Amino acid sequence: MMDERPPGQGNNHPGASGRSFTDSEIEELLPSFVLGALDADEMLAVADFLQQQPRWQARVARLEETMASLAHAAPRTRLPAQAKARLLRRMGAEAPSPATRRTPFFTPPPERPARPVGAGLRGLRSIPRPRPTMEPTGRSWLAIFGQSLAVAGAAAAIIILAGVSWQLHTSVNALSAQLAAAQGELAQVRQEMTNLAQINTTLQQQLQAQNAQVALLTDPDQSIVLTGTEAAPLASGEFVRRDDKGLLILRGLPTLPADQTYQLWILQPDAPSVPANLLQVANTDTATIELTLGEEYRDYAGVGISIEPAGGSLTPTTIVLVGQLTAPSA
Numbered sequence: 003m004m005d006e007r008p009p010g011q012g013n014n015h016p017g018a019s020g021r022s023f024t025d026s027e028i029e030e031l032l033p034s035f036v037l038g039a040l041d042a043d044e045m046l047a048v049a050d051f052l053q054q055q056p057r058w059q060a061r062v063a064r065l066e067e068t069m070a071s072l073a074h075a076a077p078r079t080r081l082p083a084q085a086k087a088r089l090l091r092r093m094g095a096e097a098p099s100p101a102t103r104r105t106p107f108f109t110p111p112p113e114r115p116a117r118p119v120g121a122g123l124r125g126l127r128s129i130p131r132p133r134p135t136m137e138p139t140g141r142s143w144l145a146i147f148g149q150s151l152a153v154a155g156a157a158a159a160i161i162i163l164a165g166v167s168w169q170l171h172t173s174v175n176a177l178s179a180q181l182a183a184a185q186g187e188l189a190q191v192r193q194e195m196t197n198l199a200q201i202n203t204t205l206q207q208q209l210q211a212q213n214a215q216v217a218l219l220t221d222p223d224q225s226i227v228l229t230g231t232e233a234a235p236l237a238s239g240e241f242v243r244r245d246d247k248g249l250l251i252l253r254g255l256p257t258l259p260a261d262q263t264y265q266l267w268i269l270q271p272d273a274p275s276v277p278a279n280l281l282q283v284a285n286t287d288t289a290t291i292e293l294t295l296g297e298e299y300r301d302y303a304g305v306g307i308s309i310e311p312a313g314g315s316l317t318p319t320t321i322v323l324v325g326q327l328t329a330p331s332a
Contacts, residue, residue, distance in 0.1 A: 021047045028058065036065045215290065218244050226305060226325040230254065233309070234322035241305050241325060248293035252307070255283050255322065261312050266293075269304040269326070280314050281307070303327055 023031070028051060034040050035048045052058055219242060228239035237254040250266070258264065264281040276298050283289045307323035308315075 021051075023048075023051055028055075029061075032058075032062060032065055036062065036069055211292070214247070215249055215292070218242055218247060218249050224327060226327055228252075228305070228307065228323040228325040230323060231321050233320050237323055239307070239323050239325075243295060243299065246295050248295045248299070250281070250289075250291040250293060252281075252283060252289045252291070252323070253287065255289065255307075257284060258309065262309055263312050263314065264322075265308050265310045265314050265318075267306040267308060267318055267321075268298050268302045269306055269324075270301065271303045275306065275318055277314060277316060278305075280310075 028048070031040065031044065031048055035045065038045070040048065052062060222242040222244050224243040226241040228237075228241060230237035234255065237252070239250065239252040241251075242249050255264065264283055266278040266281060268276040268278050270276060278298065279293060281291055304324065304326035306318065306321050306325070308318040309320040309322060310318075
């Protein structure tokens with residue numbers, strides 16, 4: 003039988019419940035709605051939709067008639083003649099025998115013959131009647147089994163929580179150890195960076211000093227060559243000057259004991275020598291000493307180096323190097 007479809011296939015129709023259905027959706031849901039096979043929410047939504055859309059009610063009525071006619075569509079078949087007899091024999095074979103029947107939970111006592119009223123009442127005492135014995139039912143065992151399962155589940159949960167707690171504790175300890183090691187490495191790196199910064203500062207200062215010395219040596223205002231005396235015939239040196247900066251380069255002077263020192267002298271024309279800086283010479287090969295020159299260097303004829311007591315002297319004691327200014331710059 004071909005069902006007639008309402009017009010408007012594919013249109014969207016809202017229902018009273020707020021849910022909307024297209025024609026194809028409602029047509030797909032109607033057979034299950036007629037059979038009552040939809041969920042409760044869907045049944046209510048389709049019912050509300052049908053109340054708002056009367057043109058679908060005729061289709062629902064036709065579906066109900068079709069579903070009702072299916073119950074009478076199958077042909078009737080007579081049962082075999084011996085079916086009832088076989089069913090009764092099977093029921094009799096499966097019935098329990100008197101010997102296997104279970105005894106009732108409680109058997110009432112046999113009835114006693116009636117006695118005259120008041121007969122034998124004297125001297126008798128009441129005898130408690132025995133309580134009926136009942137076999138244990140399965141509910142108590144189920145309760146015990148349920149309690150056992152609950153206890154076992156709680157114990158398993160405690161064991162699992164203990165394992166998780168131990169794992170977390172172990173992880174925290176490992177992370178703490180890694181953090182401590184990382185902090186130690188970070189402190190070491192910071193110390194190394196501080197040392198490198200100090201080394202860099204020292205190297206920059208040395209480079210600046212070397213650049214100043216190179217500039218002083220390459221373009222001096224005055225230059226004096228120093229030669230050794232009889233006290234130090236192998237010694238030699240140079241003295242250069244530029245503005246208020248001076249530079250001494252000494253070669254071949256031995257390191258003096260603690261009670262002696264080298265002293266610089268300014269040689270003036272027709273005047274006694276003027277004492278100047280005390281010099282510390284630690285290298286017997288070459289010693290480079292930077293000087294800051296004062297007013298006494300404005301008019302000088304040369305310089306000399308002598309060996310003096312540790313605190314210096316006002317007059318030279320032993321001259322080891324001496325040089326005269328021969329060609330002053332303009």
